[in-house]
Amino acid sequence: MYKIAVAGTGYVGLVAGVTFAEVGHQVACVDIDEEKVKVMKSGVSPIYEEGLEKLMQKNYAAGKLDYTTDYKTAYKDVDAIFIGVGTPEQADGSANLSYIATVARQIAETIENDCLVVVKSTVPIGTNDKVEQFIQDFLVHDVRVEVASNPEFLAQGSAVHDTLHAARIIIGAESKWAEDRLMSIYEPFKLPIVSVNRRSAEMIKYASNDFLALKISYMNDIANLCELVGADVQDVAKGMSFDERIGSKFLNAGIGFGGSCFPKDTKALENLARQNGYDLKTVKAAIDVNKGQKTLLYKKASKRLITFSGLKVAVLGLTFKPGTDDLREAASLENIPLLLEQGADIYAFDPVGAKNFEKVHPEGPNGKGTITYVSNVEQALQDANVCFVFTEWEEVKKVTPKKYKNLMRTPLVYDGRNIHDVLEMEKAGVEYHSVGRPSTSLAGKKESKNHDFQNTRY
Numbered sequence: 540m541y542k543i544a545v546a547g548t549g550y551v552g553l554v555a556g557v558t559f560a561e562v563g564h565q566v567a568c569v570d571i572d573e574e575k576v577k578v579m580k581s582g583v584s585p586i587y588e589e590g591l592e593k594l595m596q597k598n599y600a601a602g603k604l605d606y607t608t609d610y611k612t613a614y615k616d617v618d619a620i621f622i623g624v625g626t627p628e629q630a631d632g633s634a635n636l637s638y639i640a641t642v643a644r645q646i647a648e649t650i651e652n653d654c655l656v657v658v659k660s661t662v663p664i665g666t667n668d669k670v671e672q673f674i675q676d677f678l679v680h681d682v683r684v685e686v687a688s689n690p691e692f693l694a695q696g697s698a699v700h701d702t703l704h705a706a707r708i709i710i711g712a713e714s715k716w717a718e719d720r721l722m723s724i725y726e727p728f729k730l731p732i733v734s735v736n737r738r739s740a741e742m743i744k745y746a747s748n749d750f751l752a753l754k755i756s757y758m759n760d761i762a763n764l765c766e767l768v769g770a771d772v773q774d775v776a777k778g779m780s781f782d783e784r785i786g787s788k789f790l791n792a793g794i795g796f797g798g799s800c801f802p803k804d805t806k807a808l809e810n811l812a813r814q815n816g817y818d819l820k821t822v823k824a825a826i827d828v829n830k831g832q833k834t835l836l837y838k839k840a841s842k843r844l845i846t847f848s849g850l851k852v853a854v855l856g857l858t859f860k861p862g863t864d865d866l867r868e869a870a871s872l873e874n875i876p877l878l879l880e881q882g883a884d885i886y887a888f889d890p891v892g893a894k895n896f897e898k899v900h901p902e903g904p905n906g907k908g909t910i911t912y913v914s915n916v917e918q919a920l921q922d923a924n925v926c927f928v929f930t931e932w933e934e935v936k937k938v939t940p941k942k943y944k945n946l947m948r949t950p951l952v953y954d955g956r957n958i959h960d961v962l963e964m965e966k967a968g969v970e971y972h973s974v975g976r977p978s979t980s981l982a983g984k985k986e987s988k989n990h991d992f993q994n995t996r997y
C-alpha cells in the first residue's frame with residue numbers, strides 16, 4: 540500500500556484517485572475548488588461517469604479516500620503525487636501549462652519525504668524534464684524527488700472501466716528508483732506495463748490520440764466521397780474491418796470528433812511539430828477534415844429548407860458523445876447557434892447534457908430563435924419540422940422510423956451519427972439524410988440520382 544496524493548479532480552485526476560483507493564492505496568484528492576471538495580465528501584461525483592460515484596462512496600467510507608483543498612497536508616509525507624490538472628488549449632493551439640507549474644511549485648515547497656511526482660496530464664514532449672527541473676529549483680527540504688510520465692488513456696463515459704481494465708500502462712521514467720516505484724503502485728491492477736523514457740511516454744499519448752483522430756477523419760473523408768460516388772460508408776467500414784491490420788473500431792463516420800482530447804491533442808502536436816520546424820501533414824489533415832464535418836448536415840439542411848425561421852427543430856443529443864455530460868467541442872455547440880441565428884425554435888433532448896448546455900446558451904443570440912430543453916425524445920419530435928441527431932444516446936438509437944413519421948409535422952431527419960437504417964426509414968416514409976450513406980429516395984430526384992438507393996444492399 541502506498542500513500543498517494545492526486546492533484547486535480549477532473550476526469551483524469553478523480554478517476555485515478557478513486558481507482559488507486561479501490562486497489563488498496565491510501566489516497567488524498569486535492570482540488571482548489573472548496574465547493575467541489577464539499578460535494579465529493581458528501582458522496583456526490585462532480586462528473587457524470589458510470590460507476591464512479593459508487594466507488595467514491597465505498598472508498599471514502601472505508602477511509603481509503605479523502606478530498607481536500609489543503610495541499611500542504613496532503614503532499615507533505617506521501618510516496619507519490621500524481622498530477623492530473625488541465626492543460627487547456629491556448630489561442631495558438633499549444634497547451635497551457637500554468638496549472639501544472641503551480642502544482643509543481645506547491646509540491647517543491649511542501650514535500651518532506653522522498654517522493655515520486657507523476658505527470659498524468661497530457662503534456663508536450665519535454666514537459667516532464669521541465670517539471671523536474673522546476674521542482675528542483677524550488678525544493679525546500681532535502682529529499683529525493685523525481686518526475687515520471689504516466690499518460691492516461693481513459694475515454695469519457697467508460698472512465699472507471701477503462702482505468703481498471705486499461706490495454707496498457709505507460710511508464711516514462713529516467714531512473715530505476717522512479718520506474719520501480721511506479722511499477723509497484725500499478726502492480727495491484729495486474730495490467731500490461733510498457734516502460735520507456737519520459738519523452739517517449741509523452742509522445743505515446745499524443746501519437747495514440749492523434750492516430751485515432753486521424754482514423755476518424757479518414758473515414759469521414761471517405762464518407763464524403765462515398766456520397767458523391769454512390770457508395771455506403773458503413774458497408775465500406777464493415778468490409779475494411781475484417782482486415783486485422785485495420786481493426787473494427789473507430790471507423791464510424793459522422794459529424795466529426797469532439798471532446799476534451801482529440802481536438803486539443805491534434806492541435807498541440809501539430810503546434811509542437813511546427814515549433815520544431817516540421818510540417819506534420821497527416822495530423823494537419825485530420826484537423827482540417829474535422830473542421831468541415833461538424834456543420835455538414837446543417838449546410839445540407841439549409842440548402843433543402845432555405846430558412847429555419849419559425850420552424851420547430853428537434854435536436855437529439857447535445858454532448859460530444861454518449862455516456863458523458865461533457866460538451867467540449869461537441870457538434871451541438873457549432874450547429875445550435877447557427878440554427879438560432881436563423882430564428883429556429885429548438886426543442887433539445889439530452890439525458891444528461893442539457894444543464895451544461897443551458898449554461899452556455901441561455902437564449903438565442905439577439906433574441907432570435909428559442910431553445911427549450913425537454914425530458915424525452917417524444918417531446919422533442921412532436922410536431923417538429925426537422926430533426927438533427929448529434930449524439931447517439933441509447934434513447935435516440937431506440938427511436939423507431941414510425942415514431943419519426945407519426946410525431947413529426949414533416950418527417951425530415953438529419954442523422955450525424957448514422958444510427959438508423961436507411962431502408963427502414965425509407966419504408967416508414969421518413970426523409971432521411973446521414974453521413975456517407977445514400978439518402979432515402981424521398982429526398983427528391985436531384986439527390987437520388989447520385990445516391991442510387993435501389994442498388995444498395997442492406
Ligand code: UDX
Nearest residue numbers: 691692693694695789790791795796797798800859860
Ligand atoms: C479519447 C480517447 O479514446 C482516449 O483514449 C483518450 O484518453 C482521450 O480521448 P474521449 O474523448 O473520451 O477519449 O472519447 P472517444 O470515445 O475516443 O470519442 C472522441 C470523439 O470521436 C467523439 O466525439 C466521438 O463521437 C468521435 N468518434 C469516435 C467518431 O466520430 N467515430 C468513431 O468511430 C469513434
